[in-house]
Amino acid sequence: MNRDRSTYTGLPRKEIDWFPKIDYEKCNPEECNYHCVNFCPFGVFSKDANGKVKVSQPYECNVGDESCKFQCPLGAIKFPTREELKMMLRKLREKYQK
Numbered sequence: 001m002n003r004d005r006s007t008y009t010g011l012p013r014k015e016i017d018w019f020p021k022i023d024y025e026k027c028n029p030e031e032c033n034y035h036c037v038n039f040c041p042f043g044v045f046s047k048d049a050n051g052k053v054k055v056s057q058p059y060e061c062n063v064g065d066e067s068c069k070f071q072c073p074l075g076a077i078k079f080p081t082r083e084e085l086k087m088m089l090r091k092l093r094e095k096y097q098k
């Protein structure tokens, strides 16, 4: 799939802090068999050499999409709130779209 993820509605994607964060107190890939790694079609998650799950390509994540959070059986995936996302986008629009 050819995707240009460098911008989101004209804003630089790398300045938008929207991506999953893993709560390692809860994450247990042996229990879910790396469900998030297998679920995300954009390769946001990966498994490192020690079997730990990492958010290795955060800016490949779709802004506003938190579907993986609902897939994690252990509730170990977190995202910013909708309100935080709105504020982030508002600030960036003020910065770039004056």
Ligand code: SF4
Pocket: 022, 026, 027, 028, 029, 032, 033, 034, 035, 036, 037, 053, 071, 072, 073, 074, 075, 076, 077
């Ligand atoms: S689905 Fe949840 S428990 Fe499983 S590897 Fe991902 S974050 Fe960890």
